[in-house]
Amino acid sequence: xxxxxxxxxxxFTLYNEVLDETYHSVNGALTESLHxxxxxxxxxxxFEKNEIHILEVGFGTGLNALLTLExxxxxxxxxxxxxxxxxxxxEENIAYFxxxxxxxxKVSAIASMLQNDGNGFNEIESGFYFSLLTxxxxxxxxxxxxxxxxxxxxxxxxxxxxxxxxxxxxxxSEMWNLETLSSVSEQMSKKSLLTSYCAQGQFKRxxxxxxxxxxxxxxxxxxxxxxxxxx
Ligand SMILES: C[S@@+](CC[C@H](N)C(=O)[O-])C[C@H]1O[C@@H](n2cnc3c(N)ncnc32)[C@H](O)[C@@H]1O
Numbered sequence: 001x002x003x004x005x006x007x008x009x010x011x012f013t014l015y016n017e018v019l020d021e022t023y024h025s026v027n028g029a030l031t032e033s034l035h036x037x038x039x040x041x042x043x044x045x046x047f048e049k050n051e052i053h054i055l056e057v058g059f060g061t062g063l064n065a066l067l068t069l070e071x072x073x074x075x076x077x078x079x080x081x082x083x084x085x086x087x088x089x090x091e092e093n094i095a096y097f098x099x100x101x102x103x104x105x106k107v108s109a110i111a112s113m114l115q116n117d118g119n120g121f122n123e124i125e126s127g128f129y130f131s132l133l134t135x136x137x138x139x140x141x142x143x144x145x146x147x148x149x150x151x152x153x154x155x156x157x158x159x160x161x162x163x164x165x166x167x168x169x170x171x172x173s174e175m176w177n178l179e180t181l182s183s184v185s186e187q188m189s190k191k192s193l194l195t196s197y198c199a200q201g202q203f204k205r206x207x208x209x210x211x212x213x214x215x216x217x218x219x220x221x222x223x224x225x226x227x228x229x230x231x
Contacts, residue, residue, distance in 0.1 A: 001092060008221070010101030014061060014088075019171045023060045025197070027222030030063070030100070032197060035220040037064045037163045038071050040228055041195035047160055051077045055159040055187065057137045057175070058166045059084035061096055062113055066104040069128050077127045079154070081145070082113070085136045090114050121152065137166075138180055142187045158189030164196040169203060178206045185210045185231060192231045199225035 002014035002023075009028035016023070025032040042054075052073075056064055059082035072078050088096070090111060097107045109124050113132060121129035131148070133140065142158070149156035162184060166175035174180060176198070188194070194212070196203070197219065204214045204227060212229035219226040 002088075004096065004099060006099075012096060012099045014096065016167070019167055021167050021171045024063070025220060025222055028220065030067075030102070030104075032220040033063050033067050036195055036197045036226050037165070038067050040217055040226065041161055041163060041193065042068055042071055044193060044195070044228065047073075047076065049160070050075070051079060051154075052161060053156060053159045053189070054078060054080045054161045054163065055184075056080065056082040056163040056165060057184065058164075059087065059113075059132060060165070061088065061093060062110050063104065064163050064165060065113055065130065066106055066109060069109055069124060070105050072125075072128055077129070079121060079129045079131075081131045081133060081159070083133050083135065083137050083140065085134060087114060087116070087132065087134055120148075137175070137184065140187070141183065145187060158192065159187055160189050160192045162188060162192070162194040164194055164198070169198065169200050176200070176203050176206070178209060181206050182210055185212070188231050190231070194227075194229040194231065196227050196229075197223065199223070199227050203227065204229075 005013050005015050007013050007026050007029045009031045011030035013022045013024040013029040093110050097103045112122050112124050113130050116132045121131045124130045169176040207214050207229045215228045216225045
């Protein structure tokens with residue numbers, strides 16, 4: 001069990017004792033998710049395709065996934081792959097959202113999201129397909145996704161959008177190094193976008209080395225800057 005921490009906007013985050021790190025910003029968990037992943041990710045620019053393939057690195061509480069479900073563009077399908085080697089137990093995950101002053105609208109979907117039936121996608125709601133991979137991001141490659149998608153007969157040429165939501169570089173440096181980021185970039189499509197709350201210099205230099213066009217934009221409350229990287 002994790003310790004629950006109330007954040008400045010009335011939403012909550014969890015505290016990881018081993019890393020001495022919270023899952024979200026204490027300045028507002030919900031506000032941060034909406035700003036970094038919805039406004040500056042899903043809605044940053046229009047995807048000129050009928051299907052959007054999203055990869056979330058670090059599913060955690062599922063807050064980003066629930067907000068994506070809530071903000072899904074009407075005429076587009078979303079295939080959402082979440083990576084999380086340490087998923088929460090369903091009871092803890094449901095209890096977490098019960099504390100919110102204003103919970104995400106579709107919070108009941110968390111139960112279906114936590115169902116991990118191997119490599120397949122669950123249709124959570126019409127046009128929103130979800131798959132939870134309980135492994136590390138370092139253990140995944142483009143070949144794994146090509147296989148997963150081919151078994152479902154869905155065309156896949158890489159993720160269009162990556163929510164890079166790992167614990168901070170000071171706590172889990174291996175998530176942000178060139179090797180991990182290079183492997184993530186190999187799983188992205190042409191004209192794709194990666195968004196992250198992190199604005200660390202080394203992270204941005206690594207992205208540039210990999211060929212991303214790195215844009216610093218205003219961060220959520222309490223953070224001067226965050227990062228959008230166009231591939
Ligand atoms: C900042 S939290 C994610 C918060 C989450 N997106 C949310 O909305 O609640 C970072 C997450 O990365 C996960 N994680 C740790 N090591 C990982 C790895 N090697 N690959 C992928 N995820 C990892 C952690 O277990 C944790 O849930």
